[in-house]
Amino acid sequence: MSKPKVFEKPTGVKDYLPEAVRQLRSIERNVLDCMSAWGYEQIITPTMEYYDTVGVASSTSDQKLFKLLNKRGTTLVLRSDMTAPIARVVASLLKDKTFPVRLSYHSNVFRAIEEEAGRVAEFFQTGVELVGDPSAEADAEVVALAIASLKAAGVDRFKIAIGHVGFLNGLLEEALPGDRTAQEQLKECLLSRDYVGYRDQLKGLRLQAHVQQELEDILRLRGGGEICDAALQLSVNATARKSIAHLCEIWEVLKAYGVSEHVLIDLTMIGDFSYYTGMTFEGYAADLGFPVVSGGRYDNLVEQFGRPAAATGFALKTTRILELLGAEREVQEERVLVRYTAEGRAAALAKAQELRRSGVSTVTERVEVQQLLQDESASNEDNRDSGYTRVLVYGNEGAEGGGRQ
Amino acid sequence: MSKPKVFEKPTGVKDYLPEAVRQLRSIERNVLDCMSAWGYEQIITPTMEYYDTVGVASSTSDQKLFKLLNKRGTTLVLRSDMTAPIARVVASLLKDKTFPVRLSYHSNVFRAIEEEAGRVAEFFQTGVELVGDPSAEADAEVVALAIASLKAAGVDRFKIAIGHVGFLNGLLEEALPGDRTAQEQLKECLLSRDYVGYRDQLKGLRLQAHVQQELEDILRLRGGGEICDAALQLSVNATARKSIAHLCEIWEVLKAYGVSEHVLIDLTMIGDFSYYTGMTFEGYAADLGFPVVSGGRYDNLVEQFGRPAAATGFALKTTRILELLGAEREVQEERVLVRYTAEGRAAALAKAQELRRSGVSTVTERVEVQQLLQDESASNEDNRDSGYTRVLVYGNEGAEGGGRQ
Numbered sequence: 001m002s003k004p005k006v007f008e009k010p011t012g013v014k015d016y017l018p019e020a021v022r023q024l025r026s027i028e029r030n031v032l033d034c035m036s037a038w039g040y041e042q043i044i045t046p047t048m049e050y051y052d053t054v055g056v057a058s059s060t061s062d063q064k065l066f067k068l069l070n071k072r073g074t075t076l077v078l079r080s081d082m083t084a085p086i087a088r089v090v091a092s093l094l095k096d097k098t099f100p101v102r103l104s105y106h107s108n109v110f111r112a113i114e115e116e117a118g119r120v121a122e123f124f125q126t127g128v129e130l131v132g133d134p135s136a137e138a139d140a141e142v143v144a145l146a147i148a149s150l151k152a153a154g155v156d157r158f159k160i161a162i163g164h165v166g167f168l169n170g171l172l173e174e175a176l177p178g179d180r181t182a183q184e185q186l187k188e189c190l191l192s193r194d195y196v197g198y199r200d201q202l203k204g205l206r207l208q209a210h211v212q213q214e215l216e217d218i219l220r221l222r223g224g225g226e227i228c229d230a231a232l233q234l235s236v237n238a239t240a241r242k243s244i245a246h247l248c249e250i251w252e253v254l255k256a257y258g259v260s261e262h263v264l265i266d267l268t269m270i271g272d273f274s275y276y277t278g279m280t281f282e283g284y285a286a287d288l289g290f291p292v293v294s295g296g297r298y299d300n301l302v303e304q305f306g307r308p309a310a311a312t313g314f315a316l317k318t319t320r321i322l323e324l325l326g327a328e329r330e331v332q333e334e335r336v337l338v339r340y341t342a343e344g345r346a347a348a349l350a351k352a353q354e355l356r357r358s359g360v361s362t363v364t365e366r367v368e369v370q371q372l373l374q375d376e377s378a379s380n381e382d383n384r385d386s387g388y389t390r391v392l393v394y395g396n397e398g399a400e401g402g403g404r405q
Numbered sequence: 406m407s408k409p410k411v412f413e414k415p416t417g418v419k420d421y422l423p424e425a426v427r428q429l430r431s432i433e434r435n436v437l438d439c440m441s442a443w444g445y446e447q448i449i450t451p452t453m454e455y456y457d458t459v460g461v462a463s464s465t466s467d468q469k470l471f472k473l474l475n476k477r478g479t480t481l482v483l484r485s486d487m488t489a490p491i492a493r494v495v496a497s498l499l500k501d502k503t504f505p506v507r508l509s510y511h512s513n514v515f516r517a518i519e520e521e522a523g524r525v526a527e528f529f530q531t532g533v534e535l536v537g538d539p540s541a542e543a544d545a546e547v548v549a550l551a552i553a554s555l556k557a558a559g560v561d562r563f564k565i566a567i568g569h570v571g572f573l574n575g576l577l578e579e580a581l582p583g584d585r586t587a588q589e590q591l592k593e594c595l596l597s598r599d600y601v602g603y604r605d606q607l608k609g610l611r612l613q614a615h616v617q618q619e620l621e622d623i624l625r626l627r628g629g630g631e632i633c634d635a636a637l638q639l640s641v642n643a644t645a646r647k648s649i650a651h652l653c654e655i656w657e658v659l660k661a662y663g664v665s666e667h668v669l670i671d672l673t674m675i676g677d678f679s680y681y682t683g684m685t686f687e688g689y690a691a692d693l694g695f696p697v698v699s700g701g702r703y704d705n706l707v708e709q710f711g712r713p714a715a716a717t718g719f720a721l722k723t724t725r726i727l728e729l730l731g732a733e734r735e736v737q738e739e740r741v742l743v744r745y746t747a748e749g750r751a752a753a754l755a756k757a758q759e760l761r762r763s764g765v766s767t768v769t770e771r772v773e774v775q776q777l778l779q780d781e782s783a784s785n786e787d788n789r790d791s792g793y794t795r796v797l798v799y800g801n802e803g804a805e806g807g808g809r810q
Contacts, residue, residue, distance in 0.1 A: 004455040006710050007497035010481055013451030015494050018508075021447045037761040039740075039773035042426045046418030046527055047452065047483070047513060048471075050409040066453075068473040071517060076415055078452070089420050092412035102773065103423075108452060112476060122451055137776045256751040257758075305411050335444075346661040353662075356442040368444035368507065371542045 012113050012121030024124070024322050027153045028106050031126045031316060034152040038145050040104035040128045045085040047108075051075035057304050058084040059274045064111045066121075078110035083275075083313060084301065086129045091305035099132020099309065106318070120319065126153075127295070127315030131302060134310035136246055139279045139297055140253030146293050146314045147259045150283060153321050157286035160262050160293075161222075163269025164247050165276050167231065170240025171218065175211045186215070191270045195219055221267040224260070225251045231267055243278070250279060271296040279312070285324055292317050292324065334365040337388045341372050344394025351392065417518050417526030429529070429727050432558045433511050436531045436721060439557040443550050445509035445533045450490040452513075456480035462709050463489040464679045469516045471526075483515035488680075488718065489706065491534045496710035504537020504714065511723070525724065531558075532700070532720030536707060539715035541651055544684045544702055545658030551688060551698050551719045552664045558726050562691035565667050565698075566627075568674025569652050570681050572636065575645030576623065580616045591620070596675045600624055626672040629665070630656045636672055648683070655684060676701040684717070690729055697722050697729065739770040742793045746777050749799025756797065 009015070016024060032042060048068075049055060052075070055065055060080035068076050079085055082105045090101055106126040113119040128145060130138050143160060150158055168190070172183040182205055189198035198219070202212055214234055221227050221234075228248040235241060247265060254260045271280030271294065280296030295314025302309040336355055340348030348369060355367045372393075414420070421429060437447060453473075454460060457480070460470055465485035473481050484490055487510045495506055511531040518524040533550060535543050548565060555563055573595070577588040587610055594603035603624070607617055619639055626632050626639075633653040640646060652670060659665045676685030676699065685701030700719025707714040741760055745753030753774060760772045777798075 003457050004479065006458050007493060008455060008458065009451055009493070010453050010455060010475060010479070011477075013453055015451070015490075015498055016449035017494075017498060018446035018448060021449050024449070025447070036771060039771045041423035042430070043423060044421035044426050044429070046414055046420070047515070048415050048418055048527065050413060050415060052408050053411050053413065066473060068471060070415060072416075074409065074415070085420075088412060088414070089422075093420055093422060100775075110452070122453065135776065137774075141774065253750065253754075256754050258755070345658065349658075349661050350663070366441060366444045369542075369546065370505075371540065 010121065012119055014120075014122075020322065023325060024318070027318060027321060027325075028124075028126060030152040030154070031149045031318075032104060032106055034149050035104040035126075035128055035145065038102070038128075038141075038148070040102040040130075040145075042104045042106070043086065043089060044105070044107070045079070045082065045089060047078055048076045049079055049085060049088075051077045053305070054079065054084045054088055057087065057275075057301060060111065064113070066110045066112050079107075080111055081109050081273075082107050082125060082127060082315065083129060083273075083298065087131075087302040087311070088305045090129075090131050090302055090309065091307035095307055100138070101131045102128065103131070104128045123317070123319040124322075125315040126318045127313060129311060129313035131311040132309050133312075134299065136249035137253055138310075139246075139312050140250045140257065142295060142312050142314050143250070143254060143263065143281055144257040144259050146281070146283060146295060146316070147262050149316055150285075150293060150321075153316065153318075154325055155285050155292060155321060158262065158283050158292065159264055159286075160281055160283045161264050161266040161269050162247070162250070162279060162281040163266050164243040164279050165270060165296075166243030166278060167235075167240050167247070167267055168218075168270065170237035170243060171215070171235045174235055174237040174240065175207065175215055176205070187270055190268045191272060193268075218267055222264060224265065225255075227265040227267065247279065273298070275301045281314070285321075288320075288324060290317075290320060292321050334390070335388050336365065336367045336390045336392065338367060338369045338392045338394065339372050340369070340394035345371070348392070348394035351394070415526065417524055419525075419527075425727065428730065429723070432723060432726060432730070433529075433531060435557040435559070436554045436723075437509060437511055439553050440509040440531075440533055440550065443507070443533075443546075443553070445507040445535075445550075447509045447511070448491065448494060449510070449512070450484070450487065450494060452483055453481045454484055454490060454493075456482045458710070459484065459489045459493055462492065462680075462706060465516065469518070471515045471517045484512075485516055486514050486678075487512050487530060487532060487720065488534060488678075488703065492536075492707040492716070493710045495534075495536050495707055495714065495716075496712035500712055505543070506536045507533065508536070509533045528722070528724040529727075530720040531723045532718060534716060534718035536716040537714050538717075539704065541654035542658055543715075544651075544717050545655045545662065547700060547717050547719055548655070548659060548668065548686055549662040549664050551686070551700060551721070552667050554721055555688060555690075555698060555726075558721065558723075559730050560690050560697060560726060563667065563688050563697065564669055564691075565686055565688045566669050566671040566674050567652070567655070567684060567686040568671050569648040569684050570675060570701075571648030571683060572640075572645045572652070572672055573623075573675065575642035575648060576620070576640045579640055579642040579645065580612065580620055581610070592675055595673045596677060598673075623672055627669060629670065630660075632670040632672065652684065678703070680706045686719070690726075693725075693729060695722075695725060697726050739795070740793050741770065741772045741795045741797065743772060743774045743797045743799065744777050745774070745799035750776070753797070753799035756799070 055077035058080045066078040070076055108122055108124050110122050113121050130142055176182045185201055202215055228244050231244045254263055275298040276296040277299045278297030282291040283293035285292045293314055293316045297312040299310045302311055338348050338352045352367045352369050460482035463485045471483040475481055491508055513527055513529050515527050518526050535547055581587045590606055607620055633649055636649045659668055680703040681701040682704045683702030687696040688698035690697045698719055698721045702717040704715045707716055743753050743757045757772045757774050
């Protein structure tokens, strides 16, 4: 491998220049404020975790974890999501805190990537975890908060698809009892939304005609509350029926939140994390092929850290939302340059300080200072690149001299 | 090495719980706002950089860099400071931007640590880089901004010690011409502020009496602007004298900023980064043995990335400032719990939304919701842990029923 060139950075990571940072910071602040209003308190966890604890629990596939060794020879990982670290904290530092616990975060996460174009190795997520509440009310709360968070981020047109891993698990076990391989292959197709592949797989299984029909029918199970009724017709499996009943309850609560217009029940939905145990959801922005939020219930994860607890949550894909919204609409910003000669310095610097202080409470004001070179005249204001809304000059008339615009 | 316990995290890293995050976020926001008012625009760079570029340029000793391999087998590092990454960006993505360039950041950085108690492997820095301006005005600007930033962070009592690497280099070369080993050993003592060791080293060198006296005298070169005059008596070395002249200019500008009361000239000051080429400074808070800010001029670093440019800047040690300030003084916060039965749900959720919206513009308001279990009566409000400033109950009188306090 040849040496990287001096100006290069690693594959899959990026620099955020000031315009992008302003937009990213605005999304971050608005979304965290929204989560705070819903009672979620922010936490920060370390970038590095032990491979054997958080790394293994994170449900990111092993080859997608960034690994490194510490001085003792123990394997560390760069966190691949925030759910496992928060489960660790809830089971340790917060072990005496009464449930439900509501936590939020804004964080970068890491995924080791293949040599594919466009895949990212480091990106931002903004999310919540609601720990210690197994109810449909809790699931509905995080879905409703995901909707409020997308709006706070500035995403106006989107749809949330909600499903339940228990429904598919129950239905497939009923149709293909004990055949884990076939079940996993079918779920794999649904996860990648490869419906043609799904039908091909079904045909290859040589199922009884009515069973094949049932499994094909689930592709049409997308819509509003009526989907729950249709799904109940499809299966007598207890797990599947219990899952549907839970989804119906969530739907009722979402109606009470007044947000069901944004939600679509989609029983082919499978969360991409293996630790999901119940409801899962994904949010799609209009005209975009990838989700901008994903979440779900994970009732077995916190227990792995020593404190049994039901839990549900979501993460906004903040970096994607930033790309979706594009560069910031130009903000109204005063940008002032205060130039001075040695004689005008004290007056100029005092003026700059005065402007900086007043700027905080009114329109955004940035004030830069610059000493005039000896061969420049005090009135020579034009040889600077533009971008300043005002240029003040403190010149040779002495430190008492006022600014000239 | 035995497996880590499930709840453990790696040595030297920490979790920030909500109280600490509120304080950290408040420092971050206030300091970045201050830097923005001075014309510094924020950027974000990746956590991982190439070892051969930023890793080598960073001036962190090799064994203190966290290293990992990417899929291609190239060595990456976790950034150990933000100065080298920003130099890379200034020389690449911002290569067409006219100097001076003013950039700010708030970022975590990483240092691999020995098995020492209390050393941290990941911590936060908030800082600026002023690139493309070699003048004493630029050095004074970053010192004055460091002072403003400490005040913005809430640090009230502190002192900035300012020195110049050129003075010591010139003086030592004059006293010990060509003896690099002895020069480095003496500088090592000054860096660790081991003045006893410094005197012992001097004695061991068997210098002429007046040379030894001169080198001992620099330990007393601490004070205000008068130190510059005293220093000029000490050395005829051109580098040393030029450095002192530059420091005198900085002092004059700091007086014009009206901040010289916070500043102490200390000619034994050596910055802890090998890339410093000129003025360096450190800020100490009252009663604390470690610096809360450090900075200096580095005129050769940006050139390593392909764009020759003078530069100066500093980093606040944000994590230390957080520890210094301690837990946040309790903020006035409304914390409301809205409880409801199934019948009261719609009214309760609507009320919660109304409170969340009104909270944004007034006092901080957090609103949580909770369904009453069937065996709880609507008036049974006491079995929750405390901490709520208000509890509203929407009960069996139907969805129209109002809240009860």
